[in-house]
């Protein structure tokens with residue numbers, strides 16, 4: 001933030017335009033749940049100084065905690081108030097004073113630990129997951145087998161693959177005839193959805209590019225930033241910037257994760273000649289080549305699109321994914337009602353505020369149902385997981401997929417297959 005949070009807070013003119021778009025306010029109708037109300041409360045505590053418990057206004061903690069950081073309010077704010085940065089600063093102040101929630105603290109420690117890493121933990125978990133979880137018949141993901149605290153029958157978690165993206169890439173042969181680009185897969189693709197990463201790499205190769213995936217890339221830091229853990233966020237940023245510097249000959253960094261792209265674009269210290277591109281932006285740059293590659297092939301299933309908040313509101317990317325889906329599906333691509341509305345995932349919000357998250361999700365599910373689509377595409381692994389849970393809760397038959405996996409199938413002449421085989 002170039003302005004201090006106090007200056008940023010003063011920019012708010014209390015117009016209430018943010019009320020029309022806040023998913024939390026839509027569900028609760030409470031002033032302190034919308035940006036205007038949150039900013040009012042935050043203003044009453046000096047974020048620079050430790051405040052005594054008694055000085056914290058009632059509802060302050062709940063207000064700063066109940067936010068998806070979806071940027072919907074920022075998109076609608078004519079004064080350009082950096083609302084999500086102020087909320088993250090307030091969370092940071094709170095966690096500095098009271099400490100992080102122990103579950104988040106342990107998870108963030110794993111993100112930073114090079115030996116007891118998230119990758120190792122999840123791989124170990126992949127061997128035991130079948131004891132507690134079972135695969136969903138029509139969707140990707142798992143649901144519990146036995147009663148588990150805080151988790152109900154409809155909570156979908158991703159299946160943990162035995163082989164993570166890096167395991168597949170270790171076997172890859174160098175391709176000197178292809179132009180290198182850095183590919184930042186992000187944790188979800190790397191550890192949970194390796195097929196998504198392999199599909200993106202495949203598409204790049206079809207266009208003449210080699211996706212270089214340095215194993216030293218860390219988490220992008222969006223989740224630690226959102227939780228108010230600025231120390232871990234800075235550490236993760238520094239590590240990723242060092243990797244980018246190490247590959248100084250490659251100046252384009254592509255990602256298929258809306259949240260990672262949003263975080264990377266905000267890094268302080270990103271080299272000026274370095275470009276971060278969402279995969280939809282990158283493909284649009286190579287429009288003619290891709291159109292030629294796709295040729296007359298078209299997806300024969302109806303597909304719709306959900307705008308990930310971090311792509312639409314965070315990066316202002318709306319046209320490129322739609323162009324891509326139009327190319328893939330032609331007339332079979334249909335818009336849903338309110339594609340811009342948040343799905344309610346919001347990083348860990350879906351776990352910490354399950355009831356509220358599901359109410360927001362139910363709106364998205366109804367809009368997806370009404371589109372009549374068999375597939376809902378979205379360029380964010382977090383949204384895909386949330387949408388899958390939405391389909392399960394509503395007993396809908398559509399599936400949630402990344403646009404690039406649909407494109408990869410089409411290029412492999414595999415599109416429309418009912419039971420697509422995921423790597424395990």
Ligand code: SF4
Pocket residue numbers: 011012013014015016017018019035036039073076077078079080081083
């Ligand atoms: S839209 Fe912006 S200026 Fe208006 S009340 Fe909301 S945060 Fe304040």
Ligand code: SF4
Pocket residue numbers: 021022023024025033034035038066067068069070071072073074083084
């Ligand atoms: S970021 Fe999203 S959830 Fe948070 S106040 Fe703004 S619109 Fe509401």
